[in-house]
Amino acid sequence: MIDPEGKDGGASRSNLKPMLLGAILGSGLTAGAFALASHRTLGSALRADRAPPNEKWSLGSVLGMAAETSQDFFTDPNFDFGETGEKWSDAMKPAASAVEAARGMIFGGKPDPPEVPQVIFVHDAVLDDFLGETLVMDAHAKGDINLLGSIVVNADSVPPTSFELVKQFRSAFYGSDAPTGNAVTLTEARLFNPFPIDYRRDSWKMHNLPVMQSIPPAEFLPSCIGSGDAWLEETLEAAADNSITLLQVATLTNLKTVFEKKPYLAKKVTKMVWMAGAIDVAGNLEERHWAGFPKMTKAMFDKWGCKTVGEPAPCQDPDSEYGRGFPEWNVWGDVPAVDYIFRTTDFPIYLAPLDLADQLPIPGEFMKTLDKAYTPKCNKMIYNALNVSYSTFAAPQPFYRLWDSSAVMYGLKPELFGEVETTELAVGTTWEYQGLLIRKSEAEMGMPPVEDFVDACVREGVHSPVAFREVNIVLGLAEPGNPQPIFDFAAESACAAESNKGLSAPTRG
Known part of the structure; x- marks a missing residue:
């Protein structure tokens, strides 16, 4: 009592x-x-x-x-x-x-610190993805994010060099003092439209550069590569709802694989930043690989009521010899996966398309900025690996852009980029329009009409005729026409001063 x-x-x-x-x-x-x-x-x-x-x-x-x-x-x-x-x-x-x-x-009188984003990085281990790897490892080291791990998609690269490169960058960044987590896995999912082998073999070429061969193996990582699909499933199962940020700079193949098996896991994602698509510019499929890629034709140009190229914006040049295909590779590689994600998920998508990457050329000012970035505080192995690789494969090619890394940088520092356009998009599923991302407003104007770009044969009795989905499109820079702040951020991360290890002096090759 x-x-x-x-x-x-x-x-x-x-x-x-x-x-x-x-x-x-x-x-x-x-x-x-x-x-x-x-x-x-x-x-x-x-x-x-x-x-x-x-x-x-x-x-x-x-x-x-x-x-x-x-x-x-x-x-x-x-x-x-x-x-x-x-x-x-x-x-x-x-x-x-x-x-x-x-x-x-x-109730300590100080505001609670913002929750650190829990990040999964999904990429296909091509050159630009290793700047992405360095960006996320650097952000992890600074406490800006918690990098849970990376999943390699067997797309624009060839295993085992694809995931071995990721391990080498882990080794160069962390040395023997690796943090818990930071998994490196390979998804078993396969693309609907595979990348050309002459693109994919670049990972093999990069892996065999002397600067990469000089990096010691990552002994803290398992010698056997883990299943990316099983790891993603387990990680999402253990996560709270709306807690995982996906930095996705590959096709959506692995997400479709996991979400088809367990649809409720999509609720664990708080947002996805995805490098993909071409909105108001041409795609990046090359006719030298296949003349049958979906592209603007003279008949389409006339049917759409196009006045000239770019007026209205979806109108492309039907006479161009290069880049007149509609799709971008991360959409084209698995159009059914895009359609599935658009139809079945509702987490926010931030799209970093070719429209954005086209403003970030690697030849020229970016390479000059990267050359000047070295200081004694830099991780020499990381800096060398990126500088030599970009100099060897990207700088000599005038069309090369910061494709995948633009999306990673947006995910980490959105203030460097312009305002997003929030609109409803659908993906074309007919053969003529496969991979084209279409605004709802354009479809309503007949550019193209829904009945032309939706594959009714596949969808009849299975899905609604078209799946428009809200997407946030990152189309520009915070300072229009001035990519230098983004180049500076990329070069600072390439220096990797926050890492634990570096051995050799900077070189160019």
Whole structure:
């Protein structure tokens, strides 16, 4: 029973609240405190020899107050511990200290720090993806993100050199002091439209550069490559809803594989930044690989009512010898996967298309910025690997852009980019328009009409005729016409000053 005045150490209404709180929260913070605190607190509260005639307490009423007390603690920053709180028994002091520490963390006068994004990086291990790897490892080292791991898609590269390159960059960045996590896995999912082998073999060429061969193996990573699909499934299962950020700079093949098996796992994603698509510019499929790629024809040009190239924006040059295909490779590589994700998920998508990457050429100012980025604080192996690789494969080719890394940089520093266009997009699924991303407003104008770009043969009786989905399109830079702030950010990350290891002097080759 209860002593209303709390005399002789008894429990009263004024000091029962802190005593119960100590028992409740102390139990969660230390098992030993719980055993002692609950015995002393509830025992004192319920002892009949301390019950005055007017105070009849039951176990139910005490537990009811316990529930109210715990709720008050978490909802009221001015929670009253009671006038006789200083009379807590010595047995309650450990729990009381734990409670005060918890209160300090919750109501400590400083705003709670923003939650660190939990990031999964999905890429296909081509040259630009290793700047992406360095960007996310650097952000992880700075505490800006928590990099859970990378998944390699067997797309624009060839295994095993694809995932071995990722391991080499891990080794160069971390040395022997690798953090927990940072998994490197390979998805078993296969693309609908495979990349040309002359693109894919660049990973083999890069892996065999002397600068890459000089990097010691990543002994802290498993020698056998893990299943990217199983790892993604397990990671999402363990995550809270709306907690995972996907930096996806490959096809959506692996997501379709996992979400078809367990659709509810899509709810674990808080957003996806995806490098893909061509909105108001031509795609990047080359006719030297196949003349049958979907592209603008003279008949389409006339049917759409095009006045000239780019007017309206979807109108492309039907006479161009290069780049007149509609799709971009990360869409074209698996159009059914894009259609599936558009139809079945609702997490925010931030699209970094060719329209954005076209403003970030590698030849010229980017290479000059990268050349000047070296300081004695840089990780020499990382810097060498990126500088030599870009110099060898990208700088000599005027069309090369910061494709995948533009999306990674947007995911890490969106303030470097312009405002997004939020619109509804669908993907073309007929052969003539396969891989074309179409705004709903354009389809309503007949550019092209829905009946032309949706494969009714596939969708009849299975899905609605068309799946328009809200997408946030990143089309420009924070400073239009000035990519230098983005080049500076990329070069700073290529320096990798936050990493743990570097051995050789900077070289160009």
